[in-house]
Amino acid sequence: MTAAGFRxxxxxLPEATEQAHQGHPDFRMGVKxxxxxxxxxxSSAMVKLKPEQQDMVVGAAPSVFAPVKGxxxxxxxxxxRLAALDEVTAEGALxxxxxxxxxx
Numbered sequence: 001m002t003a004a005g006f007r008x009x010x011x012x013l014p015e016a017t018e019q020a021h022q023g024h025p026d027f028r029m030g031v032k033x034x035x036x037x038x039x040x041x042x043s044s045a046m047v048k049l050k051p052e053q054q055d056m057v058v059g060a061a062p063s064v065f066a067p068v069k070g071x072x073x074x075x076x077x078x079x080x081r082l083a084a085l086d087e088v089t090a091e092g093a094l095x096x097x098x099x100x101x102x103x104x
Contacts, residue, residue, distance in 0.1 A: 001086065047080055054078045
């Protein structure tokens with residue numbers, strides 16, 4: 001998947017907007033970020049999952065997902081390798097991340 005494809009899928013979610021955070025495009029609902037592009041490099045993205053969701057996606061697709069290093073990763077921030085990502089998996093991960101902030 002390309003960065004443009006990831007962006008397009010993120011922006012299909014209800015009330016999703018694109019802004020920037022620490023020099024990277026991010027995707028939000030209101031003020032809450034649910035995904036970021038270009039972190040830690042242009043070949044990656046990040047989705048904010050719950051730790052148990054992170055365990056599930058990393059276990060199911062370790063070539064696609066990995067915890068972000070450090071405390072953010074332990075809280076569910078999940079690295080996404082764009083080149084290994086397909087559209088169905090991207091939609092699922094983005095929906096989970098979006099859903100985590102949509103219910104609050």
